Amino acid sequence: MVTAKVTVEDLFNDLKGYIDVEILAGERGLKRAIKEKFANRPGYIFVGYDKYFPVEAIQLLGNRDIGFLSSLNKKERVNAISRLLSFKPPALIISLGHKGLPELVKGCEESGVTLLRSKAPSWKVCEVIQSYLEDRLADSVSFHGDLVSVYGVGLLITGESGIGKSELALDLVERGHRLVADDVVIVKRKKEMLFGEELEKEDVLRHNIEIRGVGILNVAVLYGIKGIRIDKRVEMQMELVKWQKGKDYTRTGLETEEVDILGVIIPKVKIPIIPGKNIATIVEVVAMDYLCKGVGFYFGEIYESELVRKLRKRSRKYFLVEEDEE
Amino acid sequence: MYQKKTKIKNSLGIHARPASMIVKLASKFESKVELEKDNIDVNAKSIMGVLMLASEKGQEIVVRACGEDEKEAVKAIVELIEKRKFDEE
Numbered sequence: 001m002v003t004a005k006v007t008v009e010d011l012f013n014d015l016k017g018y019i020d021v022e023i024l025a026g027e028r029g030l031k032r033a034i035k036e037k038f039a040n041r042p043g044y045i046f047v048g049y050d051k052y053f054p055v056e057a058i059q060l061l062g063n064r065d066i067g068f069l070s071s072l073n074k075k076e077r078v079n080a081i082s083r084l085l086s087f088k089p090p091a092l093i094i095s096l097g098h099k100g101l102p103e104l105v106k107g108c109e110e111s112g113v114t115l116l117r118s119k120a121p122s123w124k125v126c127e128v129i130q131s132y133l134e135d136r137l138a139d140s141v142s143f144h145g146d147l148v149s150v151y152g153v154g155l156l157i158t159g160e161s162g163i164g165k166s167e168l169a170l171d172l173v174e175r176g177h178r179l180v181a182d183d184v185v186i187v188k189r190k191k192e193m194l195f196g197e198e199l200e201k202e203d204v205l206r207h208n209i210e211i212r213g214v215g216i217l218n219v220a221v222l223y224g225i226k227g228i229r230i231d232k233r234v235e236m237q238m239e240l241v242k243w244q245k246g247k248d249y250t251r252t253g254l255e256t257e258e259v260d261i262l263g264v265i266i267p268k269v270k271i272p273i274i275p276g277k278n279i280a281t282i283v284e285v286v287a288m289d290y291l292c293k294g295v296g297f298y299f300g301e302i303y304e305s306e307l308v309r310k311l312r313k314r315s316r317k318y319f320l321v322e323e324d325e326e
Numbered sequence: 327m328y329q330k331k332t333k334i335k336n337s338l339g340i341h342a343r344p345a346s347m348i349v350k351l352a353s354k355f356e357s358k359v360e361l362e363k364d365n366i367d368v369n370a371k372s373i374m375g376v377l378m379l380a381s382e383k384g385q386e387i388v389v390r391a392c393g394e395d396e397k398e399a400v401k402a403i404v405e406l407i408e409k410r411k412f413d414e415e
Contacts, residue, residue, distance in 0.1 A: 144369045161371045183374035184366070199366060199378045210373045216342075 019120040026108040046080040062122035138188040147180040150287040154232040159240030171280040182209040189262040197231040243272035253300035329390035339382040344412040357393025
């Protein structure tokens with residue numbers, strides 16, 4: 001698993017695209033890391049209760065916090081602020097453009113904790129920080145394989161080297177589906193869902209694919225914008241395996257195999273590869289089958305229950321008067 | 327599993343030619359061979375992965391192999407990177 005890092009400086013720079021934000025004090029704390037995925041409201045700390053305090057979260061001071069601190073006398077206020085700063089949180093952010101209390105500015109400057117300020121209301125600051133940190137600090141894992149959006153279903157294609165994953169991906173793009181990543185797929189968990197993208201972040205270098213015997217090809221140039229996608233929710237894993245005689249493969253589709261990726265369970269299918277078999281068609285069918293299941297059509301189960309009904313009816317026949325059948 | 331840390335020595339880093347040298351060499355071994363940089367693992371037998379690591383001169387990467395000839399594989403690749411410097415210098 002990959003451990004991501006976000007510094008206060010990253011947060012400050014990236015937040016600017018969403019809300020206005022400025023640095024009031026404690027610039028030397030900009031390189032410190034934020035490790036929690038949310039903005040904490042430090043309220044209780046000011047009145048002395050410090051259990052379960054999330055020390056590694058950025059602390060958000062809104063109307064309530066600034067109002068409370070202002071209501072204290074100077075000595076109590078200095079105490080309350082130094083109690084908060086004694087935990088060395090990565091940074092503080094004031095919402096609604098409140099004037100930083102002089103004691104707060106001074107305390108942050110002395111302890112090297114960056115003090116940020118935004119004009120946005122607390123809920124907005126909270127929402128923006130949380131979705132930014134959830135994205136940046138998401139657990140992630142890298143897969144050797146391809147990610148293709150087939151009829152809108154994110155299929156993670158895996159399998160050993162040389163089995164034909166890239167060739168399959170190209171075949172799918174040729175049929176109008178969209179390539180997300182070839183060779184290395186970075187899968188992140190966000191809000192109990194998996195999202196996959198390419199390792200490469202530069203647009204010009206994205207969506208290249210290597211086809212053995214040909215070399216590197218740029219799918220975006222060859223197939224245009226409709227053949228590519230930047231990221232995609234990963235909904236299913238498809239493992240390509242060499243066909244082995246005597247090995248069991250799914251035949252009826254009544255049981256589905258599942259795989260746990262970063263704690264999220266998704267269905268997994270194993271497709272045995274036999275020369276001459278059209279894998280792209282099978283992949284399309286797998287994606288359509290997945291979509292059908294999404295709206296309640298389980299072909300294997302429907303067939304089975306219809307078959308059982310038919311068999312019951314037939315076995316009953318022996319006991320009925322044949323001419324009087326309903 | 328056998329692994330070794332190494333540093334990129336040639337001035338251009340791992341561009342297309344060095345990457346294909348790594349892939350060719352890694353493919354000679356039976357073991358699964360991986361390169362790791364900044365917590366990202368890629369398959370050393372596949373060119374796009376090796377290229378996407380975008381390894382520059384002076385950066386550290388881990389060469390890792392798993393299988394019967396893992397030691398030979400790691401040693402050969404480390405030698406290619408560190409000693410032979412991809413025959414560039």
